[in-house]
Amino acid sequence: MTPAVKQLDKLALPYKLHQYQHDASYKSFGIEAVEKLQVASETVFKTLVVDVDNSYLAVAIIPVEEKLSLKKLAKALNAKKITMAEATKVQNSTGYVLGGVSPLGQKKSLVTTLDSSAEMLSQIFISGGKRGLEIELSPEHLILSLRATYANITSD
Numbered sequence: 001m002t003p004a005v006k007q008l009d010k011l012a013l014p015y016k017l018h019q020y021q022h023d024a025s026y027k028s029f030g031i032e033a034v035e036k037l038q039v040a041s042e043t044v045f046k047t048l049v050v051d052v053d054n055s056y057l058a059v060a061i062i063p064v065e066e067k068l069s070l071k072k073l074a075k076a077l078n079a080k081k082i083t084m085a086e087a088t089k090v091q092n093s094t095g096y097v098l099g100g101v102s103p104l105g106q107k108k109s110l111v112t113t114l115d116s117s118a119e120m121l122s123q124i125f126i127s128g129g130k131r132g133l134e135i136e137l138s139p140e141h142l143i144l145s146l147r148a149t150y151a152n153i154t155s156d
Helices: 003-011 029-037 070-076 087-094 116-120 139-146
Strands: 016-019 045-052 056-063 082-084 111-115 124-127 133-137 149-151
Touching: 003 133, 003 139, 029 045, 029 124, 045 070, 045 087, 045 111, 045 124, 056 087, 056 116, 070 082, 070 149, 111 116, 111 139, 116 139, 116 149, 124 139, 133 139
Parallel strands: 056 111, 111 149
Antiparallel strands: 016 133, 045 056, 045 082, 124 133
């Protein structure tokens, strides 16, 4: 199983795995998950890796249909400048390929922020560490397992 699933098993946190056949023609991996799992789009979250002040990488977890506000994330992290991390940096730091980046089980532990919209949900879906694999768990358990924080980090 993936490092993400192994981390949850090690922490003994409850979760459900959902698998589907990944279709390479989809432009958005998150929308593919919404459609194939037949769940509400606001419950499916994508994992984005950003470069903070050109000094370290961090993770932002937001609903798949939303856009990350780099300004709001910078404010939440007390940073001056945030840019999207280069694909090679993402793979090297997380151990995952784009489209299958899970916030769990990454090679290096990164500062993580979960969009505050998750606080109102009982369960959310995140990448399980490969395309076509989603983990369903409570936002509280995700926050606990990553020592993450909540913040409003999506564009208005």
